[in-house]
Amino acid sequence: MTGYYGEHSKVFVSVDCIVFGFDQGKLKLLIGRRQMDPGRGEWSLYGGFVRQDESLEECASRTLYNLTGLQDIYMKQVGAFGAIDRDPGERVITVAYCALINVNDYDDNLRREHGVEWVSLDILPKLYSDHNIMVRKAITLLRRRVSTEPLSFNLLPELFTLTQLQHVYEAILGEEIDKRNFRKRIKTIDFIERTEYIDKLSSKRGAALYRFNKNAYSLEPTFKL
Amino acid sequence: MTGYYGEHSKVFVSVDCIVFGFDQGKLKLLIGRRQMDPGRGEWSLYGGFVRQDESLEECASRTLYNLTGLQDIYMKQVGAFGAIDRDPGERVITVAYCALINVNDYDDNLRREHGVEWVSLDILPKLYSDHNIMVRKAITLLRRRVSTEPLSFNLLPELFTLTQLQHVYEAILGEEIDKRNFRKRIKTIDFIERTEYIDKLSSKRGAALYRFNKNAYSLEPTFKL
DNA sequence: CCAAAAGTGTTCCGTCTACACCCATGG
DNA sequence: CCATGGGTGTAGACGGAACACTTTTGG
Numbered sequence: 001m002t003g004y005y006g007e008h009s010k011v012f013v014s015v016d017c018i019v020f021g022f023d024q025g026k027l028k029l030l031i032g033r034r035q036m037d038p039g040r041g042e043w044s045l046y047g048g049f050v051r052q053d054e055s056l057e058e059c060a061s062r063t064l065y066n067l068t069g070l071q072d073i074y075m076k077q078v079g080a081f082g083a084i085d086r087d088p089g090e091r092v093i094t095v096a097y098c099a100l101i102n103v104n105d106y107d108d109n110l111r112r113e114h115g116v117e118w119v120s121l122d123i124l125p126k127l128y129s130d131h132n133i134m135v136r137k138a139i140t141l142l143r144r145r146v147s148t149e150p151l152s153f154n155l156l157p158e159l160f161t162l163t164q165l166q167h168v169y170e171a172i173l174g175e176e177i178d179k180r181n182f183r184k185r186i187k188t189i190d191f192i193e194r195t196e197y198i199d200k201l202s203s204k205r206g207a208a209l210y211r212f213n214k215n216a217y218s219l220e221p222t223f224k225l
Numbered sequence: 226m227t228g229y230y231g232e233h234s235k236v237f238v239s240v241d242c243i244v245f246g247f248d249q250g251k252l253k254l255l256i257g258r259r260q261m262d263p264g265r266g267e268w269s270l271y272g273g274f275v276r277q278d279e280s281l282e283e284c285a286s287r288t289l290y291n292l293t294g295l296q297d298i299y300m301k302q303v304g305a306f307g308a309i310d311r312d313p314g315e316r317v318i319t320v321a322y323c324a325l326i327n328v329n330d331y332d333d334n335l336r337r338e339h340g341v342e343w344v345s346l347d348i349l350p351k352l353y354s355d356h357n358i359m360v361r362k363a364i365t366l367l368r369r370r371v372s373t374e375p376l377s378f379n380l381l382p383e384l385f386t387l388t389q390l391q392h393v394y395e396a397i398l399g400e401e402i403d404k405r406n407f408r409k410r411i412k413t414i415d416f417i418e419r420t421e422y423i424d425k426l427s428s429k430r431g432a433a434l435y436r437f438n439k440n441a442y443s444l445e446p447t448f449k450l
Numbered sequence: 451c452c453a454a455a456a457g458t459g460t461t462c463c464g465t466c467t468a469c470a471c472c473c474a475t476g477g
Numbered sequence: 478c479c480a481t482g483g484g485t486g487t488a489g490a491c492g493g494a495a496c497a498c499t500t501t502t503g504g
Contacts, residue, residue, distance in 0.1 A: 001487085002263075003314065003315045004262060004263060005237055005313055005314060005315055005317065006313035008237060009274075009276065010235035010237050010238075011231060011235055011236065011238050011275065011277070012230050012235050012236075013236050015239060030409060036229075037229060038229060044370065047410055049233040049234075050307070050318070052234050052236070052309075052316065053309065054309065055308045055309050056305060056307030056308075056318065059307075073462040077304055077305065079302055079304065080281060080302065080304070080305040080320045081281075081283070082238075082280050082281030082320070083280045084278065084279065084280050084467080085275075088430075089228065089229035090228045090229055090230050091237055091277065093275070093281065095305045095307070108499040129258065148454055149460095161374050162483090162484090163482075163483075178468075178481090179485095180465075180468095180469085180484090180485070181466075181467070181468085181471095183484075183485080184485090184486090200476095202482070202483095203474090203475085203476095203480080203481065203483060204474070204476045204480085204481060204483095205473070205482065205483055205484085206475080206482095206483080207306055207473080207482075207483055207484090208483085208484090235473085298452090387456085387457090388455075388456075402455090403494070403495075403496085404458095405457090405458070405459080405495095405496085405497095406493075406494070407493085408457075408458080409458090409459085410458095424501095426453065427455075427456095428455040428456065428501090428503095429454065429455075429456095429501070429502040429503045429504085430454085430455060430456055430457090430501040430502055431455095431456080431498070431502080432455075432456060433456085433457090439501085446478090
């Protein structure tokens with residue numbers, strides 16, 4: 001049984017994960033030293049080859065799970081990259097996926113075991129192959145989407161202060177936001193709920209903790225920052 | 226020589242072209258009856274398998290050229306589609322590309338030879354495999370981009386009237402636009418130039434013909450409709 | 451002379467932006 | 478008591494939306 005398309009050639013297909021986190025007021029990217037040839041030792045995104053029994057999305061989820069132990073993470077396809085010689089080893093077409101995770105959910109020992117690190121985007125080194133291009137495209141997409149989709153919450157704990165939320169937006173957009181205008185705006189969004197809890201860590205006075213109500217959002221999925 | 230990644234499996238990768246045109250005041254899609262098994266006879270996008278000696282972009286251009294004889298056409302990647310059983314024949318991962326062409330540039334005899342037709346989006350039939358999903362995604366992207374990039378001009382002849390241009394926007398956005406506001410807006414965009422020519426076909430009075438000045442745009446590539 | 455499309459300004463309203471001071475508390 | 482971050486309102490500018498009539502000319 002040769003199948004329908006036997007006359008055509010097949011190619012390796014991989015998935016690369018562009019994992020963003022937010023820490024210390026900065027947007028961070030998860031990268032590690034490549035542990036295989038070619039390019040062993042170079043900074044690189046974490047990726048894996050697509051298996052015959054999994055879809056692209058499944059491969060992306062599996063790869064992220066292998067790395068972080070996290071499941072049900074927001075992931076979005078960034079695009080397919082298919083230059084002939086993009087990989088110095090053999091021809092590999094890769095599909096990049098962007099993931100947003102809360103750095104606190106990622107166990108730091110597990111992170112060290114995989115030899116990956118959180119690196120600030122403004123000091124991002126040269127990465128393996130065309131990975132820098134993929135990251136730039138992911139950031140562009142992220143910036144565009146962040147004002148029309150409630151994405152920031154994926155980078156924060158379930159409960160967060162408005163100042164934290166504002167810092168996430170500032171980190172993604174790369175510009176400062178007026179505090180009063182920002183809070184005014186947030187108050188009109190009813191699926192961002194103020195809770196009874198108070199955060200006492202970040203300030204002496206204490207700051208109200210807010211929560212993103214997924215259900216309320218899914219009922220009325222409109223968002224505009 | 227087995228290469229670096231021999232332990233992993235390869236997969237068929239194809240490119241599908243989502244070709245948009247504008248005619249009779251409507252946005253049209255170029256589709257044809259599939260001429261191979263499986264799915265022979267079903268409505269389908271036009272596509273082809275990626276060869277070992279070409280990049281994804283090259284494959285997309287080549288496929289579009291095979292179909293239309295046109296080169297240097299605006300094309301944009303829509304995304305990769307990789308569900309395991311998306312193709313009823315064998316596993317194929319496909320990368321969809323969206324193209325915008327001027328229907329007048331596509332020779333109608335050549336079109337008939339390939340057995341493809343321009344079909345209005347509002348009467349789009351069920352297409353082969355997951356092609357309908359790809360088309361919907363392409364339209365979503367197109368709608369989003371059309372107000373921040375000068376795309377409409379790809380669907381029009383070099384010289385066009387403002388009414389034609391407005392109709393293109395209306396077709397893409399799916400809503401009517403106020404004529405006075407639209408023209409006011411266009412006048413502030415300096416790379417949309419009024420020419421000395423007059424179109425006498427569409428009205429008795431005649432309408433001024435305009436031109437999109439690519440060079441002027443490339444000097445100052447900002448656009449907002 | 452009339453049908454059919456081209457062309458043209460003004461007003462209103464809502465939204466975004468700029469901007470500075472008081473509050474509560476831990477140390 | 479003071480340093481630190483939390484929290485609040487207003488006025489002016491700007492941009493988008495609504496809206497109707499005159500012009501030209503081929504048939």
